[in-house]
Amino acid sequence: MSLFITFEGVEGSGKTTQIQRLKKYFNRKGIPCKVTREPGGCPIGEEARKILLNPDHREMVPTSELLLYEAARAQHVKEVIKPFLKKGGVVLCDRFSDATLAYQGYGRRIDLKWIERLNHLSSQGIRPDVTFLLDCPSDVGLKRALQRNRTLKQEREERFEREEIQFHQRVRKGYLAIAKKEPHRVRVIDTREGEDKVFERIRKIVDDLIGSKGSRIQGFK
Numbered sequence: 185m186s187l188f189i190t191f192e193g194v195e196g197s198g199k200t201t202q203i204q205r206l207k208k209y210f211n212r213k214g215i216p217c218k219v220t221r222e223p224g225g226c227p228i229g230e231e232a233r234k235i236l237l238n239p240d241h242r243e244m245v246p247t248s249e250l251l252l253y254e255a256a257r258a259q260h261v262k263e264v265i266k267p268f269l270k271k272g273g274v275v276l277c278d279r280f281s282d283a284t285l286a287y288q289g290y291g292r293r294i295d296l297k298w299i300e301r302l303n304h305l306s307s308q309g310i311r312p313d314v315t316f317l318l319d320c321p322s323d324v325g326l327k328r329a330l331q332r333n334r335t336l337k338q339e340r341e342e343r344f345e346r347e348e349i350q351f352h353q354r355v356r357k358g359y360l361a362i363a364k365k366e367p368h369r370v371r372v373i374d375t376r377e378g379e380d381k382v383f384e385r386i387r388k389i390v391d392d393l394i395g396s397k398g399s400r401i402q403g404f405k
């Protein structure tokens with residue numbers, strides 16, 4: 185058995201830091217754990233990521249964008265996520281199907297029913313055991329993301345970060361709507377509580393999950 189954990193949130197919500205902390209936590213417990221991301225996570229997925237996040241691609245229409253995210257996911261699930269879960273490991277994935285609903289559905293306003301069907305197709309029956317929605321007001325997150333890009337001198341993610349604030353507000357609203365619909369799976373955590381408190385909350389939820397599934401996770405004692 186296995187555990188599939190996804191992290192979601194608006195730009196600059198601090199997912200990367202929390203994922204790294206959780207990975208270390210699993211390592212300390214001796215549980216095999218893989219960190220991966222969407223779009224990306226495998227050669228074809230990473231190629232799709234380059235196309236999707238290239239700020240020069242201003243002409244990309246929402247449908248192409250949607251299908252590229254789904255194509256990247258289909259490859260990633262088949263090549264990376266499914267095999268690792270099958271071996272009994274823990275997969276920590278930076279964004280998954282909920283991101284498509286939030287960004288392409290609520291953000292770009294593509295019909296949610298279409299996206300749900302495509303998500304179903306690309307994720308091939310895989311569903312997260314738990315999803316951490318790291319939540320903060322869109323302007324707070326956006327400011328952090330732009331600051332990070334400046335520090336890293338990285339331009340590549342500007343395609344989304346250049347969107348108007350209303351777009352990011354719709355994305356956040358979308359995420360919160362998903363969480364409301366599936367409160368058992370999607371755990372909303374306010375990132376304004378600070379990095380350590382956020383991690384404490386995540387760790388507690390993960391411990392509870394391991395408690396209920398522990399004997400089925402490879403290497404868990």
Ligand code: TMP
Pocket residue numbers: 195221222223253278279280281283284285287288341344345
């Ligand atoms: P990241 O910055 O968290 O790595 O995510 C890359 C960008 O891709 C981010 O702006 C959110 C966006 N995205 C979508 O629009 N739809 C999706 O399905 C996924 C996985 C990401």
